[in-house]
Amino acid sequence: MRSAGTRRHRPRERERHVETQPGGFGPPRDERELAAVADIVMHSYAMSPADSAAWLQRTKPAADLRVLREGAEVAGSLVLIRMGQWFGGRSVPVIGVGSVGVSPVHRGRGTATRLMQHLLREARASGAPLSVLYPATQPLYRRVGYEHAGTRHEIRVQVPSLDFGERTLALRPIEAADLPAIVLSYQRHARHRTGWLDRGDFAWARVQNMRGEVAHGYLVEGKDGVEGYLYVIRRALKDLKQELFLTDVVAHTPAAARRILRFLGDHRSLATEVFWYGGVDDPLLLLLREQTYSVKLHMHWMVRVLDVAAALEARGWPEGLSGALHLEVEDDLFPENQGRYVLEVSDGQAEVRRGGDGRLRLHVRELAPLYTGLLRADALRAMGALEADDASVRAAGALFAGPPPSLRDMF
Known part of the structure; x- marks a missing residue:
């Protein structure tokens, strides 16, 4: 390796x-x-x-x-x-x-x-x-x-329920000089969120300006620097009311999370709800006193595996886990993907070689939800999306295990 x-x-x-x-x-x-x-x-x-x-x-x-x-x-x-x-x-x-x-x-x-x-x-x-x-x-x-590979959920929270007393951390408007630190803060957070974008200019432009709606950014700082941030668009409703749309929100510490929620709660005189997009496992929801929120599926996103070997070698794998999986892949568009592979995983990395016994057989389309972790191998087998023996199903379940894949960004 x-x-x-x-x-x-x-x-x-x-x-x-x-x-x-x-x-x-x-x-x-x-x-x-x-x-x-x-x-x-x-x-x-x-x-x-x-x-x-x-x-x-x-x-x-x-x-x-x-x-x-x-x-x-x-x-x-x-x-x-x-x-x-x-x-x-x-x-x-x-x-x-x-x-x-x-x-x-x-x-x-x-x-x-x-x-x-x-x-x-x-x-x-x-x-x-x-x-x-x-x-x-x-x-x-x-x-x-392409096939389903992850979800984008809409998360809505009632603003009056955000009754937090946290004001120990400083919160101020984001300035142009803060942008490099904001990018690093996002990457630090997103790398642990399966499926989230490693953003380029296109995605960052949408965070700051959503189809003509300008988002206002706020930075949360502690003694060691940036602890979180948010970008918010205030949208007018009837009777002078408004809702708050977060195009991005990141908190690295409990204090930063509570400070962000307190800032949003300070809008309670006019704002009814705050909403953002992400996964069902959004950690901010753990801090809410009651279940004064809703999490609703907005859309599934789809992935197409273009290069089987390169895709398997490019991603990270569970640390401390070793194992092998013998795959056989069918691909109607790319003959280069067709055939048998041996996936060998060790210490968070993978190597892929041609050959093996092809004990887990699937179309490249069904490789997408397995690759991202949206669906386990046993569920895919139950739906007829792959053929495999029990040992291969168990091995695939262990190797591809991880948090549910989600996306915050729309593109």
């Missing part, structure tokens, strides 16, 4: 260069194609022309936008987002996919499927072992190998 200090995930040399088809898939070529993308987004997501134009201004056409052409027309478009996700305490490179849309006159022809297949080939060639998205419709993404 290689040590954690020397081992790195690297793209395979033969896959680094991506060539787009001359008449098919690639970045928009000119203003006419950009206008076509804006039109597709407007129709696909029932946006106004102004909102669609504002959305287009927030993207980087050459880096982030991709279109699929049919003849001289743009038939479909999407946005790719380069970032990471934390699994087992390690950041795994992922390609996020958003704003997938097809022109109304090109629907019903398999355009969306071809668009996603092109995107997945580019994503794999970039060296990213995973792709992640929120599905507006599931059958499309399942056809190209």
